[in-house]
Amino acid sequence: MKKTFHDEPPVQKTSVGYGLAIHLVRSAVSRFHRMEDAEGSDLIPGTSVPMIMVSNHQNGLMDPLISCTLAANHQIHWLTRADIFKKPLIRKLLFSFNQMPIFRQRDRLSDAKERNKRIFEICIDRLSIGSTIGLFPEGNHQAMKTLRPLKRGVADMVALSLRRNPEMDNLVLLPIGIDYEQADAMQRRLRYRVGTPILFKDLFDSESEEFDQKSLLDRIYSALDNLMVNLQPEERYPILIDFVRAMRTTELAHSEWKDVQRLTRRFRSLEASDWMGIEEAHQQLIASGILDAARPEDLSLDEHSSRSSKWFTWLLAPLAFIGGLPSFPLAYIIQQQSQKRVKEVAFMSTFKMSTSMFLFPFYWWVQSFAVALIVGAFSDGWSWTAMFGWYTFNLVGSRIAGFWYGLYLDWKGMVQARKIWNDPTSKQIWSNYVHAIRSVISE
Structure with missing residues (x-):
């Protein structure tokens, strides 16, 4: 029972x-x-x-x-x-x-x-x-x-x-x-x-x-x-993760993804002697400050595949600015509060997204109510058109602004990566790190 x-x-x-x-x-x-x-x-x-x-x-x-x-x-x-x-x-x-x-x-x-x-x-x-x-x-x-x-x-x-x-x-x-x-x-x-x-x-x-x-x-x-x-073995995670991030696994599908998996699985069978060169190259990479200046995803494993950006990024910027401006104050507050309140990285996006999910609709309706009052004061009274029009503007405008922000991040990453690749010393240090790993997992 x-x-x-x-x-x-x-x-x-x-x-x-x-x-x-x-x-x-x-x-x-x-x-x-x-x-x-x-x-x-x-x-x-x-x-x-x-x-x-x-x-x-x-x-x-x-x-x-x-x-x-x-x-x-x-x-x-x-x-x-x-x-x-x-x-x-x-x-x-x-x-x-x-x-x-x-x-x-x-x-x-x-x-x-x-x-x-x-x-x-x-x-x-x-x-x-x-x-x-x-x-x-x-x-x-x-x-x-x-x-x-x-x-x-x-x-x-x-x-x-x-x-x-x-x-x-x-x-x-x-x-x-x-x-x-x-x-x-x-x-x-x-x-x-x-x-x-x-x-x-x-x-x-x-x-x-x-x-x-x-x-x-x-x-x-x-x-x-x-x-x-x-990424295994887990104890080697700190010295391998930057190499794996540079592979841009989120952008790989089908055969390319399988190729990357075959490579990374070779980490699991490396001998103790294989790790020495990787550890030394990674120590030099950390000491150089390269990872503070550019993300591995933007650097990529070689210069020719470093991050690029869309040609229309800055053409879209004015529209994104106008569409996102009303939402910016709340977005800024949520960002600041996430840095202040969230101590564990695994809950950072949870905090940002969950607070945004509930606060932004309320925030937009408050704005829309105010706009309807203002428009109504100069017309025949309360304006439903103004209220729903402003809410729709925020709904669409914030979407455009978010899309553009992703384009901007790619552009920013491209600029940062180029600075590293154009500096002979930084280029050599990053290339040495990539080579140290490739040399022990290549077929």
């Missing part, structure tokens, strides 16, 4: 709260990030198919918001740390967004294990009516381009699904790789990679109900490894 709790989430596939909020989320995500591509999005099944989405986790709340945005037709159900569900009003609000609590040791509840078991049962009930569950098998986030050992939660959920309903043949386990150019900054590039569904039914013995969880975790790890930048 199932043990239930008075404060447990309901069994539901969709909710009104999620349906309303997703429009704000999609707008905010598309404004904050520069989406390069959503590769393999055609592999996402229809909304009637039960699905578990598994993804890498590098960027706080932004990771689930991006998946919610790009899996546009699905309402994704997430497991969230239980401590934020304590207050009844907050709990109801989170339930309306398809959130479910997951309890940890730090919650110090004597029945935490039973509660988590019940939450998993509710997940299975939701899957049985065609819901989509989103999971991060690493367990928590880390602002590094690596894939850590996976927790067994996803394997437990799949096993429980099959034990409760061996006929759930249409359950899809879908791997997702999220690749950020610079996760904490606005209008930096983002690439979303969807892989082929992970097979698991052969790991389940319907007679004994035994399930090979380790093999499933191995398959999930392998699938995610193919879809994301997984």
Whole structure:
């Protein structure tokens, strides 16, 4: 017999709260990030198919918001740390967004294990009516381009699904790789990679109900490894990440992406002697201050492929200035507050985007109300046309300004990279670093 709790989430596939909020989320995500591509999005099944989405986790709340945005037709159900569900009003609000609590040791509840078991049962009930569950098998986030050992939660959920309903043949386990150019900054590039569904039914013995969880975790790890930048060994991360960033993985697709993966995987088999030259070259790079003057993504691995910019960047600038000017004061305040309040880089973009998502519409309506009053004072009274016209102007103008800001960042990166490449000493130091790595991983 199932043990239930008075404060447990309901069994539901969709909710009104999620349906309303997703429009704000999609707008905010598309404004904050520069989406390069959503590769393999055609592999996402229809909304009637039960699905578990598994993804890498590098960027706080932004990771689930991006998946919610790009899996546009699905309402994704997430497991969230239980401590934020304590207050009844907050709990109801989170339930309306398809959130479910997951309890940890730090919650110090004597029945935490039973509660988590019940939450998993509710997940299975939701899957049985065609819901989509989103999971991060690493367990928590880390602002590094690596894939850590996976927790067994996803394997437990799949096993429980099959034990409760061996006929759930249409359950899809879908791997997702999220690749950020610079996760904490606005209008930096983002690439979303969807892989082929992970097979698991052969790991389940319907007679004994035994399930090979380790093999499933191995398959999930392998699938995610193919879809994301997984820089290993992790202890060498500081001396390798600048080289990998210079490869511009968010701008690579298909064969180019596979080529880069083949190269970076050779790091995993390097001998101790291979690291000496890389460490020395990286120390010289840090001491030179080059990385303070230009980003690796803009420098690239060689001079001929360094960052370029669009020819129309500065032609568009006046329009972007006019369109973005009314929004600038609030944007400036949010930027300043993020620097002041957010200590962990993995939550920087979460803070910026979530505050913008709610404050900007309110801010624009206040402006629109004021404009309507002013126009009305010089006409026959209140002007609905002025109010909605000003709001629309802000809606479109801020979008143009954001698009231009991305172009500006490319132009700025191009200028900074050229300064490095045009300086003989800096050029040599950067080239030495690139060569030190290429020489030990080249075929």
